[in-house]
Amino acid sequence: MEVWERVLIDPEAYQQDVHSYIPCTDCHGGHDVPDKHAAHEGMVRDPSIDADASCGECHPDIAPYQEQNLHFNLAGYDTKLYGRSLPENHPLIEEGESYHCNNCHATCGQCHVSQPTSVQGGLLSGHVFERTPSMSRNCTACHGSRVKNEYTGAHEGLSPDVHLRSARMVCTDCHTAGDMHGTDYLDNPHNHRYDGAQSPTCESCHEDVVGVGSGNPYHEAHGTEILSCQVCHSVAYSNCYECHLDQTDEGVPYFQLQDEEIGFYIGRNPLRSPDRPYRFVPLRHVPDFPDLFAFYGDDILNNFDALPTWTYATPHNIQRNTPQTESCESCHGNDDIFLTPDKVRPEELQANASVIVLHAPPMPEDIESLLPGIIVGGEEGAGGTETGGAAPAATPTLNPLDVPPPTSSDPLDAPPVSSDPLDAPPASSSDPLDAPPVSSDPLDTPPATPDPLDAPPSS
Amino acid sequence: MKRSLLFSVPLLLLVLIGLLAAGAMSQPPVQAALQATATPVGESMGAATEMPAASPEALPSPTYVPDQNCIDCHSNAELLQQIAEEPEVVEAPNEGSG
Numbered sequence: 001m002e003v004w005e006r007v008l009i010d011p012e013a014y015q016q017d018v019h020s021y022i023p024c025t026d027c028h029g030g031h032d033v034p035d036k037h038a039a040h041e042g043m044v045r046d047p048s049i050d051a052d053a054s055c056g057e058c059h060p061d062i063a064p065y066q067e068q069n070l071h072f073n074l075a076g077y078d079t080k081l082y083g084r085s086l087p088e089n090h091p092l093i094e095e096g097e098s099y100h101c102n103n104c105h106a107t108c109g110q111c112h113v114s115q116p117t118s119v120q121g122g123l124l125s126g127h128v129f130e131r132t133p134s135m136s137r138n139c140t141a142c143h144g145s146r147v148k149n150e151y152t153g154a155h156e157g158l159s160p161d162v163h164l165r166s167a168r169m170v171c172t173d174c175h176t177a178g179d180m181h182g183t184d185y186l187d188n189p190h191n192h193r194y195d196g197a198q199s200p201t202c203e204s205c206h207e208d209v210v211g212v213g214s215g216n217p218y219h220e221a222h223g224t225e226i227l228s229c230q231v232c233h234s235v236a237y238s239n240c241y242e243c244h245l246d247q248t249d250e251g252v253p254y255f256q257l258q259d260e261e262i263g264f265y266i267g268r269n270p271l272r273s274p275d276r277p278y279r280f281v282p283l284r285h286v287p288d289f290p291d292l293f294a295f296y297g298d299d300i301l302n303n304f305d306a307l308p309t310w311t312y313a314t315p316h317n318i319q320r321n322t323p324q325t326e327s328c329e330s331c332h333g334n335d336d337i338f339l340t341p342d343k344v345r346p347e348e349l350q351a352n353a354s355v356i357v358l359h360a361p362p363m364p365e366d367i368e369s370l371l372p373g374i375i376v377g378g379e380e381g382a383g384g385t386e387t388g389g390a391a392p393a394a395t396p397t398l399n400p401l402d403v404p405p406p407t408s409s410d411p412l413d414a415p416p417v418s419s420d421p422l423d424a425p426p427a428s429s430s431d432p433l434d435a436p437p438v439s440s441d442p443l444d445t446p447p448a449t450p451d452p453l454d455a456p457p458s459s
Numbered sequence: 460m461k462r463s464l465l466f467s468v469p470l471l472l473l474v475l476i477g478l479l480a481a482g483a484m485s486q487p488p489v490q491a492a493l494q495a496t497a498t499p500v501g502e503s504m505g506a507a508t509e510m511p512a513a514s515p516e517a518l519p520s521p522t523y524v525p526d527q528n529c530i531d532c533h534s535n536a537e538l539l540q541q542i543a544e545e546p547e548v549v550e551a552p553n554e555g556s557g
Binding site: 007010020032034036255257424 | 467533540542543549551552556557
């Protein structure tokens with residue numbers, strides 16, 4: 001939009017909006033005088049930066065809680081960055097965020113009146129207040145590089161998400177106002193977008209086809225606590241590596257992303273909880289790396305190994321049929337699709353020890369009873385693939401009968417043949433944080449053979 | 460006498476008509492309409508509906524009170540183009556998707 005277009009009011013449309021009965025200067029300040037400079041003296045471009053003062057009188061159920069809204073407080077950034085550093089470095093992180101992150105603050109107005117500031121703003125509909133934000137002009141204006149590209153099938157060879165392709169669904173069809181405003185969890189403010197219970201969930205719409213009793217043999221076999229839906233129904237997504245934050249000589253902040261790739265990696269669930277009980281989830285690599293804030297100080301992320309760089313992901317590129325649904329062997333016995341140690345950068349092995357999978361799960365010995373009528377090898381029962389290009393590397397058809405069964409049926413329990421330091425027995429530690437979690441979940445039961453991946457990183 | 464009666468009777472009639480008309484006009488049309496549609500209490504309607512709602516026409520419409528100078532300028536595309544000040548564009552040498 002041209003500069004002048006961004007502030008062009010449509011008087012006829014705006015007069016139909018109840019907000020038009022509030023004088024401009026009541027919200028924006030400034031003065032109602034003909035002279036441009038005098039009129040703009042003291043003017044506030046986005047009054048909703050203080051939502052309670054600007055919007056709270058008429059919207060008392062939403063506006064006062066702006067500070068608890070992840071879209072406004074950006075707590076997700078702090079959670080991850082502070083988690084990778086020690087408290088003495090948090091002020092330096094805040095300084096870096098002020099240059100590189102804080103223009104992503106979304107206010108009421110940046111979703112309901114104009115485009116976000118991060119894309120230079122611009123009134124949506126001549127200053128008409130839109131009850132529902134625009135997917136393309138608001139949501140994906142910020143969530144573009146991952147969500148938009150995945151949802152719209154922008155990556156070469158990948159189809160748009162089935163929810164867009166078949167149902168033309170927009171973001172707000174799944175993401176409710178209460179979730180977007182943070183008012184659904186006022187009693188338990190979230191620290192990042194995957195905090196607390198899942199919202200939205202696939203089951204909200206697809207309740208009848210999930211898990212045991214669904215009638216879908218694949219869903220019956222996998223239940224609801226082994227895999228997140230995305231493990232089977234997502235395709236490849238973008239992974240970013242090594243973001244360098246910097247400033248030009250003139251003080252203009254910028255970033256340089258060292259590497260970016262499209263891939264699909266199943267790993268252990270780093271956020272396993274009753275709300276997210278899955279043992280395996282897709283993992284996305286985030287652009288954090290130890291020198292992310294090097295411009296602002298040395299060794300700022302000095303607790304880098306505390307959190308994985310391969311993180312819980314819900315790629316927005318859902319398909320009914322994916323490379324994973326082609327055959328049982330697409331996943332079982334196929335290390336290519338799992339986040340095995342060889343796919344993790346050596347300097348990040350420690351940080352990701354809790355999510356790395358040593359080997360893909362082998363074909364269950366009782367596959368025939370689990371999925372009667374299924375021909376192992378993929379001809380029958382395979383869903384086929386709607387999306388080209390996303391398939392993981394092809395693997396030879398695996399006959400489970402040809403493979404000697406491991407001592408344990410759980411591949412995660414099998415000690416790898418490797419010289420990888422992660423395979424070494426865990427270092428003894430007196431740090432209580434290194435103690436394994438107490439859990440009654442049988443999946444958490446320590447294996448007979450110590451699995452180094454179950455061990456926390458040595459502190 | 461006959462002549463005065465001849466003038467006074469029509470005059471009295473006119474005054475009477477005038478008084479009747481004035482009486483009718485003293486009742487606001489909305490009230491008159493409400494009375495015409497009102498249902499006596501205790502007949503067939505419950506307590507919650509005893510007071511009939513005013514028709515939308517009877518409600519005062521909100522007053523449109525813009526700051527006219529602001530609206531005049533910001534709705535004039537030609538004027539905005541003339542007085543727009545291009546912000547200094549500072550290109551950040553970002554590399555990669557953000």
